[in-house]
Amino acid sequence: MAPNLFGSSATLYLEASQQDVHQEKSTIEKENNQKLIQKSSSKSKYKWKIVWRNVIAFIYFHLGGLYGFYLWGNGSTKAYTILWTILVTFCIAMGITAGAHRLWSHRAYKAKWPLRFVLMLLQTTAFQNHIYEWVRDHRVHHKFTDTDADPHNAQRGFFFSHMGWLLVRKHPDVFKKGATVDLSDLEKDPIVVWQRRLYIVLMPLLCFVVPVWIPCYFWNEKFINAWYSNLARYAFSLNATWLVNSAAHMWGMRPYDKNIGPTENLTVSILGCGEGWHNYHHVFPWDYKAGEFGNYNTNFSTAFIDFCARLGLAYDMKTVPVEVIKKRAARTGDGSRYNKNETIYHHNHEDMKWGWGDTDMKPEEIQEVNIYNKGD
Numbered sequence: 181m182a183p184n185l186f187g188s189s190a191t192l193y194l195e196a197s198q199q200d201v202h203q204e205k206s207t208i209e210k211e212n213n214q215k216l217i218q219k220s221s222s223k224s225k226y227k228w229k230i231v232w233r234n235v236i237a238f239i240y241f242h243l244g245g246l247y248g249f250y251l252w253g254n255g256s257t258k259a260y261t262i263l264w265t266i267l268v269t270f271c272i273a274m275g276i277t278a279g280a281h282r283l284w285s286h287r288a289y290k291a292k293w294p295l296r297f298v299l300m301l302l303q304t305t306a307f308q309n310h311i312y313e314w315v316r317d318h319r320v321h322h323k324f325t326d327t328d329a330d331p332h333n334a335q336r337g338f339f340f341s342h343m344g345w346l347l348v349r350k351h352p353d354v355f356k357k358g359a360t361v362d363l364s365d366l367e368k369d370p371i372v373v374w375q376r377r378l379y380i381v382l383m384p385l386l387c388f389v390v391p392v393w394i395p396c397y398f399w400n401e402k403f404i405n406a407w408y409s410n411l412a413r414y415a416f417s418l419n420a421t422w423l424v425n426s427a428a429h430m431w432g433m434r435p436y437d438k439n440i441g442p443t444e445n446l447t448v449s450i451l452g453c454g455e456g457w458h459n460y461h462h463v464f465p466w467d468y469k470a471g472e473f474g475n476y477n478t479n480f481s482t483a484f485i486d487f488c489a490r491l492g493l494a495y496d497m498k499t500v501p502v503e504v505i506k507k508r509a510a511r512t513g514d515g516s517r518y519n520k521n522e523t524i525y526h527h528n529h530e531d532m533k534w535g536w537g538d539t540d541m542k543p544e545e546i547q548e549v550n551i552y553n554k555g556d
Contacts, residue, residue, distance in 0.1 A: 226328070228348040235347050245415025248408035257405045261395040265413045268305070268391055272417060273453045275302025277481035278488075281455065281470070284311055284366065285318040286535030288468035288498050289485060290555060295493040296371050303375075306417060307387040310379040311372045312363070319534035320358040322465055326429065326441040329357035334429035334441050342426035343418075361534060387414070420451045428458040435517035436463040436472075436509050446478065454479030463508060466536035466549060468497040472505055495555040498536060504548045 251257045279299030282288045291299070303311055317331050324330050328351045334341040366372045375382065391410045395401035432443030442458035449456025449471070457471030457479070469482045476483040488494040509518040533540050536549075 248412030
C-alpha cells in the first residue's frame with residue numbers, strides 16, 4: 181500500500197483513493213462477488229487520469245530520499261542519525277507486516293491491546309494510509325488479484341503495480357467490487373477507529389516531526405541532515421512495500437498455484453521482512469507466517485510475532501498443515517517444489533479469499549487450519 185496525503189484522512193492522494201467506497205454487510209459479500217465476477221469478462225472503457233499532485237509529491241519524496249542517502253555517503257550525516265534511521269525503518273516495517281498486513285488485513289493471528297496499540301503507532305509512522313484504508317485496498321487486492329478490480333493490477337506492468345497505480349485515478353471496478361469486501365471487523369476495532377479519526381494529527385507527528393526532532397535534539401544533528409535522512413527512510417520503506425505488489429507478482433516460482441500471478445521471490449522477502457513468499461501467501465492468506473516455512477533469516481516478521489507470542493501478546497496463530505500444502509501444490513503448483521498430479525487444474529478467481537473470516541472460505545479450509553497458542 182502507499183500514502184494518501186490529501187484524502188479524507190487528510191493524508192496526499194485524494195483522487196487516487198477510494199475514500200467514498202461504502203462497505204456492504206458480510207452477509208451479501210459472496211452473492212455480490214459472484215455477480216461482479218461474471219461481468220469481469222467485458223472490459224469497461226477506462227482511461228488513465230493522472231493525479232498530478234501525487235506525481236509531484238512522489239518526485240519530491242524520491243529525490244529527497246536520494247539526497248538523504250547522498251548525505252550519508254559524503255559523511256555529512258552523523259552515525260547516530262544513520263543508526264536511528266535504520267532502527268525506525270525496521271520498527272515501521274513491523275507495523276506494516278505484522279500489523280496492517282498479517283494482523284488486520286488477514287486476521288492470521290490475534291493480539292492483545294498493548295501490542296495492537298504499538299503496531300498501530302508503528303503503522304502510522306510508516307505513512308502508508310491509516311489501517312482501515314490499507315486493509316480495504318489489500319483485501320480487495322487479494323479478492324480480485326490481477327484483474328481490473330485489483331488496485332495495483334500487475335497485468336498492467338511493473339511500473340503501474342509498483343507505484344503507477346497511485347499516480348492515476350482508480351479503475352471503476354475497484355470501487356464496484358471493493359464495496360463487496362467485508363470490513364465490519366475493523367469498524368468494531370476501537371484502535372483502528374481511533375487511529376482513523378486522529379490520523380490527520382498522528383501521521384505528521386509520528387512520520388515526520390518526531391523522527392526528525394530526535395536527532396536534532398539529542399545529538400545536535402543538523403535539521404537538513406535529519407530531514408533528508410528521514411525522507412531516505414520513507415522512500416526506501418515505500419519501495420520495499422511496493423516490490424511485493426510488483427516484483428513478487430512477476431518474477432519467481434509458483435510452486436503452490438501456477439495459475440495466479442504472485443510468485444516466490446527471495447529478494448523481496450528479504451527487503452520486505454518475509455513478505456516475498458507471495459505465491460504461498462495468496463493461496464493461504466490466513467497463515468500468520470505468510471510463507472510455508474517462515475524461516476527467521478528471510479521472514480523476520482514471523483520471528484517478531486513468535487517473540488510477541490512468548491510474551492503473551494500474540495495468540496491464535498493460524499498455520500496450514502504440511503499435508504494440505506503438498507496436496508494443493510500437487511494439484512495446482514508448477515512442480516518447482518513438489519511433484520505435480522497429472523490432472524490439469526485451472527484456477528478460477530472465484531476461489532480467491534482475502535483471509536480468515538472471508539465468507540467464501542470453505543468448511544474444509546477452516547477445519548484444516550492449525551491454531552497455535554490458543555487464547556482463552
